[in-house]
Amino acid sequence: MDQVLVSQLQTYASNAGRKSKLEARIRSCFFNTKRSTPMPPKKEYLRCRIIRGHKRALRQVKNKKIPTRTINSFDSKNPTAMKIWKALTESFHKYEEELTPISQTENGPKTDGKSKRKEKPDEIAKSFNSEFCKDYFAPYGVRETYYYYIELLFADLNPRILCNKFEFNCCRGNHSKQCLEKWLLMKKYISQYMIKDLQLEPFLPDSLEYYSMPSLFSYSHSCTQTRRSSRKNYGPYLNSKIDYYISKSELGECYMNKVENLII
Numbered sequence: 001m002d003q004v005l006v007s008q009l010q011t012y013a014s015n016a017g018r019k020s021k022l023e024a025r026i027r028s029c030f031f032n033t034k035r036s037t038p039m040p041p042k043k044e045y046l047r048c049r050i051i052r053g054h055k056r057a058l059r060q061v062k063n064k065k066i067p068t069r070t071i072n073s074f075d076s077k078n079p080t081a082m083k084i085w086k087a088l089t090e091s092f093h094k095y096e097e098e099l100t101p102i103s104q105t106e107n108g109p110k111t112d113g114k115s116k117r118k119e120k121p122d123e124i125a126k127s128f129n130s131e132f133c134k135d136y137f138a139p140y141g142v143r144e145t146y147y148y149y150i151e152l153l154f155a156d157l158n159p160r161i162l163c164n165k166f167e168f169n170c171c172r173g174n175h176s177k178q179c180l181e182k183w184l185l186m187k188k189y190i191s192q193y194m195i196k197d198l199q200l201e202p203f204l205p206d207s208l209e210y211y212s213m214p215s216l217f218s219y220s221h222s223c224t225q226t227r228r229s230s231r232k233n234y235g236p237y238l239n240s241k242i243d244y245y246i247s248k249s250e251l252g253e254c255y256m257n258k259v260e261n262l263i264i
Contacts (some may be wrong), residue, residue, distance in 0.1 A: 023197065026189045029182040032168045041168050044093060047128040049135060049166065050190055051108070054149045058103035061092045071165045074155055081155035088148035097143025102142060108132075134198040141205040143195065152189040 023043070043107035053071045060067050067073050074081040094097060101107060109127050137143055138200065153165065159179040161170050166186075172181045194200040 008261065023189065023193060026185045026193070029185060030166075030168045030170055040105075043164070044128050046190060047133055047194070049132070050150075050194075051128060052210045053153075054142075055103045055105070055108070057088065057149050057152070058092055058145060060100055061089050062096070062100065062103070070152065073165075074152060078155060081152060084148055084155055088145060088152060090146055091141075091145045095139070095145070098141050099137060099145065102136070102139070130198060134200065137195055137198060137200050140203070142201065146195075147191065147203040147205070152188050154183070157183060169249055 024040075027040040027046075028045070030040055049071060056070065057072050060072065066076050075083060105210045135226070137146070149158065154162070157180060159170055159175040159182075160184060162183050192202045205234060
C-alpha cells in the first residue's frame with residue numbers, strides 16, 4: 001500500500017470517535033477505488049451487503065441451490081466450504097418457519113423488494129440503520145445461521161477472492177500476508193463486533209470447529225520458514241468463544257500477535 005493511501009486511511013481512523021475507534025481502524029484497512037479519493041467502506045455499506053447476502057443464502061438453502069454468483073458464491077469442490085454449507089443448511093431447517101419470511105427481499109429497508117410490499121411507506125425502515133439491523137439480528141436463528149454464513153464467505157481465505165466478493169480492496173499491489181491479517185480482522189468485525197455494536201450477543205457454537213486456510217501458503221512469511229512436509233501443522237485456524245487464532249505454532253503466534261496489535 002503506498003504512503004499516500006496509508007496517510008489518508010490513518011487520518012480517517014484517527015478522526016473517528018472513541019466509541020467507533022476499533023471499528024474504524026478495521027474498516028480503514030480497506031479502500032474503495034471507485035472514487036478519486038480512496039475511502040474505507042462505510043458501516044452501512046457493509047451492513048447492507050452482508051444482510052442482503054445472508055437473506056439470499058437462506059433462500060438458496062431453502063431452494064437447495066448452491067450459490068454460483070454474487071458474494072455468496074463458493075467452489076462446491078472445496079470440502080471446507082461444503083462442510084460449512086451443510087452446517088448452514090442444518091441450522092436453517094431448525095428455524096425454517098421463522099427464517100423463511102425474514103429472508104424475503106421485501107422484508108428490508110425501502111430500497112429492497114419494492115414491488116412485493118404490502119406495508120405503508122411510513123412503516124418501512126429507510127435504510128440499514130442500527131434500529132433495522134438490531135431488529136433483524138434479534139432472533140436467535142438469524143444469528144446462528146449468520147455465524148455459518150460468515151464462515152462460508154471466508155471458507156477460502158484468499159485476498160483476491162475476498163476483494164471480488166466485497167467489492168473493495170486491501171492493497172494496491174500484489175497480495176501479501178498483511179492482506180490475510182486484514183481479512184481476518186474484517187471477518188472478526190462482521191461476525192462479532194458488528195453484532196455486539198447492536199447490543200446483541202453473536203452466536204458461537206459450543207464445540208470448537210476447525211477449518212483449513214488453503215491460501216495461507218501462497219505468500220511468503222517473515223515469521224518462519226516452513227517446509228512442504230510440515231505445512232499441515234500450520235493450516236487450521238480455530239474459532240473459539242474467546243478469539244480467532246492460528247493453530248499454536250511459531251508462525252501462528254507471531255501472525256496473530258500482529259493482528260492483535262492492529263486492533264489494540
